[in-house]
Amino acid sequence: MSETVKRAPVAGDIPVLWESGALCLDLRGIDTPPKPLVAIVELIERADTGDTVRVLIARDPINLYPELLERGWSWTKERAEDGSLRLTLTRDASGPPGPGR
Amino acid sequence: MSFPGTVLMGAQARLLDPTIPYRYFAAALGFHILLWALIAAFPDDAAVFAGGSGPGLAALHSLTLGVLTATAMGAAFQMLPVATGTPLRSTRAARVASWFFIPGTGLLVWGMAVAEHLLMALGGFAVALGLGIFLVLIAEVLWRARAFEPLSRFGLTALAALLVGVALGFVLIIDHDHGFLDERARTAAVHLIVAGFGFMGLLALGFSHVLVPLFALAQGVPAGESRATFALSALGLVAGGAGVYHGVSFLAAGGALLGLLGAALHLRGMARCLATGMRKNLGVSALLLRAGWGFLVTSLVVGLVTALGFFEMQGPRLFAFLALFGWLLTFLLGVLQRILPFLGSMNATGAGTRPPRPSELAPEGLLHAHALLHALALVLVGTGIGLEAALPVRLGGFAGLVGAVIYAGFALRIWWLIHGRPRVTTNQERP
Numbered sequence: 314m315s316e317t318v319k320r321a322p323v324a325g326d327i328p329v330l331w332e333s334g335a336l337c338l339d340l341r342g343i344d345t346p347p348k349p350l351v352a353i354v355e356l357i358e359r360a361d362t363g364d365t366v367r368v369l370i371a372r373d374p375i376n377l378y379p380e381l382l383e384r385g386w387s388w389t390k391e392r393a394e395d396g397s398l399r400l401t402l403t404r405d406a407s408g409p410p411g412p413g414r
Numbered sequence: 415m416s417f418p419g420t421v422l423m424g425a426q427a428r429l430l431d432p433t434i435p436y437r438y439f440a441a442a443l444g445f446h447i448l449l450w451a452l453i454a455a456f457p458d459d460a461a462v463f464a465g466g467s468g469p470g471l472a473a474l475h476s477l478t479l480g481v482l483t484a485t486a487m488g489a490a491f492q493m494l495p496v497a498t499g500t501p502l503r504s505t506r507a508a509r510v511a512s513w514f515f516i517p518g519t520g521l522l523v524w525g526m527a528v529a530e531h532l533l534m535a536l537g538g539f540a541v542a543l544g545l546g547i548f549l550v551l552i553a554e555v556l557w558r559a560r561a562f563e564p565l566s567r568f569g570l571t572a573l574a575a576l577l578v579g580v581a582l583g584f585v586l587i588i589d590h591d592h593g594f595l596d597e598r599a600r601t602a603a604v605h606l607i608v609a610g611f612g613f614m615g616l617l618a619l620g621f622s623h624v625l626v627p628l629f630a631l632a633q634g635v636p637a638g639e640s641r642a643t644f645a646l647s648a649l650g651l652v653a654g655g656a657g658v659y660h661g662v663s664f665l666a667a668g669g670a671l672l673g674l675l676g677a678a679l680h681l682r683g684m685a686r687c688l689a690t691g692m693r694k695n696l697g698v699s700a701l702l703l704r705a706g707w708g709f710l711v712t713s714l715v716v717g718l719v720t721a722l723g724f725f726e727m728q729g730p731r732l733f734a735f736l737a738l739f740g741w742l743l744t745f746l747l748g749v750l751q752r753i754l755p756f757l758g759s760m761n762a763t764g765a766g767t768r769p770p771r772p773s774e775l776a777p778e779g780l781l782h783a784h785a786l787l788h789a790l791a792l793v794l795v796g797t798g799i800g801l802e803a804a805l806p807v808r809l810g811g812f813a814g815l816v817g818a819v820i821y822a823g824f825a826l827r828i829w830w831l832i833h834g835r836p837r838v839t840t841n842q843e844r845p
Contacts, residue, residue, distance in 0.1 A: 325633060344561065346497045347628040354631055354692060372499045375429050376628065379759035382771045 315339065324352035335365040341397050342371075350377050357386060357402060368400040369393065430492050432761040434508050436829065438488025439754070441516045443822040445480025445523075449473045450818050452527070453795065454811025457804040460795065463731060465602050467534070467590065472527035474738070479519045479541060482614050482742050485750060487515065489621065490552050492757065494569075497624045498559035507547050515544025531591045538587045542580050549573050564640045568620025571648055575612025579605060597659070604659045606734055611673065612651050614742050619647060619680055621749075626684050629699070629752050630691025635683035643683070646676030654717070663721050670718035677714060681707050698781040702748025705789070709740030731799050740792055747788065747821065751781060758828045775831055780824045787817030 315332035322328050323338065327348075330337040338356060340349040349370060354377075356362055373390070381388055385405045393399045452473035453460050459470030491508045495501045502508060518540025525533025553573050556566040582605040589595040627634045635643075654669025656662070684707065688700065696703075713736035720729030755775035762769040794810025797803075 344499070345634060346562070346624050347631070348634070350628065351631050351633065351692070358692065375496055375760055376756070378769065379756050379772045380631075382759065382769055383773060 323355040324348050327352045329356065332367050335367050335401075336362055337367040338369070340368060340370045341395075344371065347376070349374055350380065353377060353402070354380055354384075357381075357384060357404075364404040366402040368402065370398050370400065373398055374400075429496065429760060430502070430505055430508070432757070432832075434505060434512075435488040435492040435757065437509075437512050437516070438484045438491070439750070439825065441512075441519070442481045442484040442488070442750075443818075443825055445476045445484065445519065446818040447815065447822060448523070449476035449481065450791065450811050450814035452476060452811075454808055454815050457798065457807035457811060460811075461798050461802050461804050461807045463799075464727075465599060467526050467529035469527050472523045474734075475519070475526055476523050477738055477743060478609060478614075480523065482738075482746060483545070484516065484519070485746055486614065486617055487511070487548050489749075489753065490548070490569075490617075493621070493625070493753070494552065494555050494559070494565070496760075498555065498562050498565065500555050500559040502551055503554055504551065507551055511544045511547035511551070513544075514540045514547070518542075518544055531587075534587050534590065538584060542584065545576060545580055549576060562624075563637060564623035564635070564644075565620050567641075567644050568616045568623070571644075572613050572616035572620065575608050575616060575651070579609035579613050582608065600659050600661065603730065604655050606738075607651070607655050607658060610734075610737050610742065611647075611654070615737075616647060616651075618742065618745060619643065622680070622684060625749060625753075626687050626703070627691070629693065629696055630687050631693045632687040632691030635687070639679060639683055643676050643680045646672050646679065650674075650676055654721075657721065663723060666721035667718055670714050670721055674711065674714045674718065677707075677710050681711070696752070697776070697778060698785050699748045699751040701785055702744050702751065702788075706741050706743075706745025706748060709736050709744060709792075713737035713741055728800055728802070732796070735796060735799055739795070744788065744792070747784075751776070751824075754825055754828050758832045762832050770831060775828045777824070777827070780820055780827075784817045784820045784824065787813045787820065791817060 315330040315337050317328055318331040318336070320329035320336070327338060327340070327343065330339060336356065338352055340352060343349050343352070353366070353368055353374070357366055378388070381402065385407065387403050387405055389401045389403075391399050452469050456469035456473075459468050460473060463470035463474075465471070491502065518537050520537070521533055522537025522541055525531070525535075525537050553570060556569040556573075560566045582601060585595070586598070586602055586605060589598055589601075595601055623635055623640060626632075650669045650672030652669070653665055653672060657664070657666025657669050684703075688696070713733055716725070716729065716736055717733045719725060720733055725732070752772075755772040758775050759769050759772045791810045791814030794806045794813060796810075798805070798807030798810060
């Protein structure tokens with residue numbers, strides 16, 4: 314169960330939620346490219362985001378993974394009950410492998 | 415660090431077998447080398463090109479079909495399903511299209527170079543078949559993805575322009591032997607405008623709505639602004655084409671003016687994306703994108719001035735050169751420079767290997783060298799066309815040729831890095 318936390322929205326108007334001890338984005342209703350990607354990258358680039366971010370998203374964000382690699386984040390994914398995808402993004406202990414471009 | 419496993423959950427349906435987009439990109443890189451080689455070897459043809467078969471026409475179609483259209487096909491087959499979540503109905507058909515289109519373009523260009531009508535007709539027929547398959551496949555994706563307004567609006571109109579451009583191309587090939595057209599030069603000019611500004615131009619504007627915000631990590635262009643850009647560009651295209659065909663100067667000039675207004679609105683949106691995006695450093699590709707946009711405006715200004723009768727012979731040549739080489743080729747090389755490493759990284763992710771970062775795949779040195787040589791080639795060939803002098807065209811052709819070889823090296827290096835990497839099979843996906 315996720316709840317809204319007091320954080321500025323990402324990508325203009327997407328609220329940041331809190332779920333199971335980590336910040337979470339529910340992007341299931343947002344399809345306009347590249348808004349979901351921008352929202353996720355904006356959140357993980359914030360200084361106070363922590364080391365784990367959860368994302369609920371309707372379809373596999375293929376173009377997100379190169380951006381995560383650039384920033385030193387790993388990911389796992391599992392299918393949610395409603396058929397959408399649940400991503401768990403984790404900051405690598407070694408940090409970003411080099412300057413992201 | 416742990417690495418992601420195989421991309422599943424419908425993603426494979428959207429992320430094609432990399433040999434599909436890469437075969438089009440490889441063809442484009444080959445024709446990119448060929449076009450500059452033809453210009454370097456036959457500079458007189460380019461300096462005073464006035465239509466008609468020969469190496470000048472062959473170089474022109476190496477660019478328009480071999481480089482621009484081949485890249486558009488590879489990018490559309492791969493990027494549209496990823497961007498819209500709408501998979502192609504048939505990936506086999508995307509392969510089959512390449513079997514007709516790529517050799518057909520080679521045959522057509524060869525036929526144009528040696529002025530052999532049969533080769534041109536056979537090549538043109540194969541190209542038309544390949545483009546026909548592409549058109550049906552992509553139109554179907556765009557139709558199902560109508561919710562992605564800018565992509566479908568610009569894309570479907572671009573495909574309609576492709577249909578007209580191919581039909582006019584066929585008429586010109588048949589006329590080459592039978593000479594039935596009263597206004598061959600005007601028909602050829604409309605063919606150039608419809609194929610260059612209609613098909614490639616509108617496709618470039620539509621794709622930019624997704625690609626530029628994706629590159630810059632920025633919010634997209636507001637829907638109202640995008641609709642206005644589309645209306646101005648489409649009206650400009652129709653007015654410009656009609657004005658040129660019927661020889662009505664004010665109509666052609668009005669078309670160029672509408673096109674300029676559309677371009678200004680589009681560039682305002684693109685500039686906002688680059689200024690507000692999270693990624694501030696887009697490297698050399700940003701230089702090429704901006705230069706391409708500058709040439710878009712310049713080509714339309716030259717088109718406007720030419721329509722008003724201020725240029726005689728050089729006007730149409732400069733207009734075509736600035737639009738095709740300056741705008742479309744420069745912009746496309748800037749886009750491809752970012753897409754290839756990104757796509758390489760995405761494909762490696764899909765293959766279950768330790769994925770490389772896009773920045774690992776894009777060495778700045780090679781890209782700087784290419785950009786410098788490309789700029790030099792444009793300045794020299796443009797000067798040669800303006801002065802009707804062969805020497806600057808030849809020197810520009812050589813600069814472009816070396817740049818094209820470097821660019822091909824950059825792409826081959828990505829392919830080698832993706833396919834030469836050790837495979838680390840992991841599975842982070844939970845059922």
